[in-house]
Amino acid sequence: MACGGPVIAYGAGVFFDRTGRARRPCDNVRVAARPALMIGRLSGTLVEKNPPQILLDVQGVAYEVDVPMSTFYNLPILGERVTLFTHLVVREDAHLLFGFGSESERRAFRQLIKISGIGARTALSVLSGLSVAELAQAVTSQESGRLTKIPGIGKKTAERLLLELKDKLGVEMTTAIGVHRAPPVAADVLHALISLGYSDKEAVHAVKQLPDGVAVADGIRQALKVLAKA
Numbered sequence: 001m002a003c004g005g006p007v008i009a010y011g012a013g014v015f016f017d018r019t020g021r022a023r024r025p026c027d028n029v030r031v032a033a034r035p036a037l038m039i040g041r042l043s044g045t046l047v048e049k050n051p052p053q054i055l056l057d058v059q060g061v062a063y064e065v066d067v068p069m070s071t072f073y074n075l076p077i078l079g080e081r082v083t084l085f086t087h088l089v090v091r092e093d094a095h096l097l098f099g100f101g102s103e104s105e106r107r108a109f110r111q112l113i114k115i116s117g118i119g120a121r122t123a124l125s126v127l128s129g130l131s132v133a134e135l136a137q138a139v140t141s142q143e144s145g146r147l148t149k150i151p152g153i154g155k156k157t158a159e160r161l162l163l164e165l166k167d168k169l170g171v172e173m174t175t176a177i178g179v180h181r182a183p184p185v186a187a188d189v190l191h192a193l194i195s196l197g198y199s200d201k202e203a204v205h206a207v208k209q210l211p212d213g214v215a216v217a218d219g220i221r222q223a224l225k226v227l228a229k230a
Contacts, residue, residue, distance in 0.1 A: 086100070100127075
């Protein structure tokens with residue numbers, strides 16, 4: 001087998017050039033690795049449930065998939081079909097597949113693993129301890145106490161996580177907690193209430209009562225009326 005020219009690796013010891021012919025790479029030629037394939041969704045039969053891992057049979061191929069408990073609780077009985085949104089983590093020693101019952105769960109997972117110090121397992125723990133809606137609420141109110149209750153999340157990690165996720169969770173996650181206004185307005189009203197001395201819980205409750213399309217000033221006034229009646 002001749003050497004020479006750029007080659008691409010397609011498995012251990014198997015190399016091809018741009019024309020598709022098998023070649024041996026020369027010592028001074030850099031070998032380009034084949035890009036990893038991303039598995040974005042799986043649909044198949046649920047054959048095993050061992051939390052947090054499940055086994056999904058897709059046309060005769062069984063995939064081991066780790067899922068957050070929020071997804072696990074909503075799985076059907078064994079033998080039923082299920083569809084999961086997935087995220088593939090490629091490491092030197094393993095390929096790990098994570099599955100989610102909704103696109104919003106996967107999006108939250110991907111935002112979490114972008115944070116320094118937050119790995120895939122920790123992100124899965126966060127989504128097992130909090131639903132996407134609860135996570136969005138904690139981020140909106142910057143409530144670190146809810147995160148420190150999750151195993152593996154200390155105070156400093158929780159504070160960094162909340163700071164990094166602020167304004168990054170997306171509109172659909174903000175509306176998931178029942179705040180049906182434009183996020184900047186809801187956030188401004190929320191911050192105003194907290195600065196006035198109200199607790200995070202009181203402020204979030206008041207913001208949830210506001211009508212759609214309310215301006216910041218009117219929102220603050222209406223929220224104060226709601227709190228006065230509480």
